[in-house]
Amino acid sequence: NKKLFLNISDISIQKSYEDQLIKSKESAEYGKKVKENFFANMSHELRTPLNGIIGITNLLRNTGLNEQQSDMIDLLELSSQSLLGVINDVLDISKIDAGKFKIVRAPINLNELIMALYSLLKFKADENNIEFLLDVDPATPLNLMIDSLRLNQILMNLLSNAIKFTAQGYVKLTVSVLQKEESRAQIKFTVEDSGIGIPANRLTSVFESFEQAEDDTATKYGGTGLGLAIVKKLVELKGGELTLSSEEGKGSTFSFVNWFTIVHKTNEKAANAEE
Ligand code: ADP
Numbered sequence: 001n002k003k004l005f006l007n008i009s010d011i012s013i014q015k016s017y018e019d020q021l022i023k024s025k026e027s028a029e030y031g032k033k034v035k036e037n038f039f040a041n042m043s044h045e046l047r048t049p050l051n052g053i054i055g056i057t058n059l060l061r062n063t064g065l066n067e068q069q070s071d072m073i074d075l076l077e078l079s080s081q082s083l084l085g086v087i088n089d090v091l092d093i094s095k096i097d098a099g100k101f102k103i104v105r106a107p108i109n110l111n112e113l114i115m116a117l118y119s120l121l122k123f124k125a126d127e128n129n130i131e132f133l134l135d136v137d138p139a140t141p142l143n144l145m146i147d148s149l150r151l152n153q154i155l156m157n158l159l160s161n162a163i164k165f166t167a168q169g170y171v172k173l174t175v176s177v178l179q180k181e182e183s184r185a186q187i188k189f190t191v192e193d194s195g196i197g198i199p200a201n202r203l204t205s206v207f208e209s210f211e212q213a214e215d216d217t218a219t220k221y222g223g224t225g226l227g228l229a230i231v232k233k234l235v236e237l238k239g240g241e242l243t244l245s246s247e248e249g250k251g252s253t254f255s256f257v258n259w260f261t262i263v264h265k266t267n268e269k270a271a272n273a274e275e
Contacts, residue, residue, distance in 0.1 A: 036098045043091035050087065054080045089226040093209060096233045103238060107263040108146040110187075111136060114175060117155055124163050130194075131170040132163075139177040141185050143263040147238070154234050155189065157227040158254050162193035164221055169194030169251070183262055190255040197248040207232045207242070 057077045065073065095101040118134055125132035155173070162171040171193040179186040198206055202213045209229040212218060218225075235242040235256045246252035 033098075036094050039090055039094035040098065040100075043087045043094065046087050047084065047091070050080060050084050054084070086224050086226065089224065089230055092230050093226065093233065096230075096237060101237060103147045103150065105145040105147050105261075107143045108148045109142055110140055110144050110146065110175070110260075111142070113146070113148055113151065114155075114173070117152060117159070118173070121156075121159050121163065124160075125171060128163060128166070130163065130166050130168060133170055133172040135172065135174045135176075137176045137187075139180060140175060140187070141177075141180070141260075141262045143265075144185065145261040145263060150234050150238075154231050154256075155191070157231045158191040161227060162191050162195065162252070162254075164223070166193045166195030166251070171195075178257065180262075184259050185262055186257060186259050188255060188257045190253060192251065192253040194251040197250050197252055198244070198246040199248055203244055203246060206244075 054077060057073055057080060060073055114136055122132050159171060159173060174190040176188045177185055178188050198213045205211045206213055207228050210225040212223065212225045232242045238258050240256045240258040242254065242256045244252065244254050
């Protein structure tokens with residue numbers, strides 16, 4: 001056995017190698033923490049003055065501006081809002097990575113949430129001359145414990161992408177109940193489009209922060225490459241898994257499955273207390 005021939009110097013080399021490994025692991029952990037804190041603090045510090053700018057922009061609107069000045073204020077607000085969106089995305093990602101992200105569930109009518117989202121995005125689809133199809137399973141329970149802010153964020157991101165990357169055809173949101181028990185239901189959400197699709201070698205990397213499918217995606221379509229990273233982390237945080245199948249030139253399908261607690265009228269209070 002080779003090990004029997006290890007001499008003292010081999011052992012000390014081995015030991016110092018192991019020490020170094022531990023140190024580098026510790027420093028990698030430390031580096032990760034510093035990075036997470038930096039992003040969390042930075043985004044927080046940037047948000048406050050930016051909200052100030054947006055507030056003043058709104059005040060300026062009522063100061064008797066001419067048409068050209070009004071247009072400039074619109075542009076200023078649009079740019080500020082999109083910067084705020086990016087900052088919020090970075091803040092969300094750093095909170096999730098740091099394990100400080102909170103899921104806040106409350107009794108929500110899923111149908112109403114879907115309909116509100118549909119009417120918000122329908123006009124965007126109309127503008128792009130694409131069909132927006134909706135297929136909600138009639139077996140969907142009326143009230144479920146949902147973090148509506150985050151479910152909205154997930155679906156909004158997926159549907160906005162579907163509309164953005166589809167020049168003709170359709171986008172479709174399907175909600176299907178896979179399993180239904182007395183107190184919980186397993187629901188699958190699918191967002192499908194007939195758009196440009198994603199190249200096979202980018203099917204994994206598009207879920208990473210700041211990654212887009214092509215080098216010229218940002219120039220052609222805008223965006224930052226943060227949306228899918230957040231969606232994936234949010235779905236996983238809720239115990240689900242985000243899957244993607246796509247074919248270039250044909251379209252993409254994103255889907256995820258989650259369990260939800262059913263709120264019956266009589267146990268609404270109990271469900272609230274439980275959460
Ligand atoms: P963004 O939309 O801001 O660029 P995302 O993280 O939401 O960032 O998406 C990352 C990339 O994945 C996009 O830039 C695009 O290249 C690709 N992508 C996402 N959704 C779709 C879709 N429905 N069809 C085609 N490509 C998509």
